[in-house]
Amino acid sequence: MKNYKRMLFSLICVLSVLTGCKKYYMETGVHEAKYNGNIMQYMEEKKPFFDSTLTVIKLAGLADVISKENITFFAPPSGSIFKSIRRLNIELRVTGKDTVSQLSQIKPEVWKNILSQYIFKGANRLKDYPQRDTLSYLAFPGQGYTSYSGRIMNVGVIFNDAVVLSDKGEVLSRVAYAGYRQLYLAYIPDLSNPQVSLVNIPIATSDIQPTNGVLHVLNKFKHNFGFNTNVFIEQAISAGINPRTP
Template sequence: MLKKFKSVIALFAVLSCLLIACKKNYFEDTGVHNAKYNGSILQYLKSKPVLFDSLVMAIDAAGMNDVFEKENVTFFAPANSCIYKAVKWLNEDLRTSGKDTVSQLSQIKPEVWKAMLSQYVFKGSYLLKDVPQIDTLALNAFSGQGYTSYGGRSMNLGVFYNDANGIKYVGYRQLILSFIPDFSNPKTGLINTPVATSDIQPTNGVLHVLRYQNHSFGFESRRFITSAISAGIGKAGQ
């Protein structure tokens, strides 16, 4: 009888934890983040070197420190692995062409980093609750909304309402940042990148962390490679 009572207590404790967790909407693959942060977006990124130290170096190479330190922006942050994969694929292309590879992020021209990073940045603060619904399988009904990125490119933002217990749109909600390949057909071929952690709120805006699995920095690997090579690769140490 005592063993059965202990099992009931343990089950109740687990369910209580799950209920508390479900009330939060800022999840990340590796844990739960505090929604408020007493510091700038750049300071937050620097405080998480395991996830963002390469991203911080890319921001510095782009000359965009002040954007993330002083301006009011919303940033959909790609994690280190996205930067790593982009440079790895670039090096594979350079190596195949018999060219010197990249060993430092600063070898890639600042304008390339700025153009790519600016696709993830939007002026003003946008929380999950501020963004309209998107259904990637029913874009005519729920298409999200077009927003102009910091670099002037139109991107699509939407909140995906997941299903629960077989009922549509009643499950957890997840932000999606979408790249529009063809502006003449803005609902065709969207490259969708889900957010893993949403609504982190530093002092100068909002930070959403992208799910890093399967995301290519710049949304298409060839765009980054072509841009970097066209701009010219600098020498290491310069």
């Protein structure tokens, strides 16, 4: 009963602030998710965040796909590409080889093969994907989608719990799957076991809607380009590293 009264009192206080004191609350309306331009143009406007990504798109020969076709693009930010290149250079140093200082030193086919895993035909927003629960795959497995590269990736929405905490941080109540929802893209290492050891990448920003599809931006802090960095390194070295151009 004591906890119930505390929750009721807190709710009344919040409502009082929202309705009785305009200084602390202002209705800003619904932010427009649509963008009057294609996906490439949107990314060009956000160039500091997508600078390396744009370079990789062009090196991979996928600029027309990103700018003209109706697609869903889970865009890896420049920071995720930088982390994978850094790992590649560590491997190159260990083996006594020259390091990579220009993205053009990686063969175009390597960029295309890996970047195509982030591209899907058709326009899909968060609401179009099924629920996924990393602790209960059998009940909520998300769904497999075939990427532009032909590789199957798992996409799903995590339904977080709605939790009410006391002023001491204790959980007063929890309602399963009633909290905020977050979109995830997952790499499946072993396609014969599609629910085992998935590399789960959260989406930082979802449902950006340029004129030719939907753009979801991956969390740069929790993603290395290529999902499995060792695979990226292996492909880059096997294809051969181009010499640096002046």
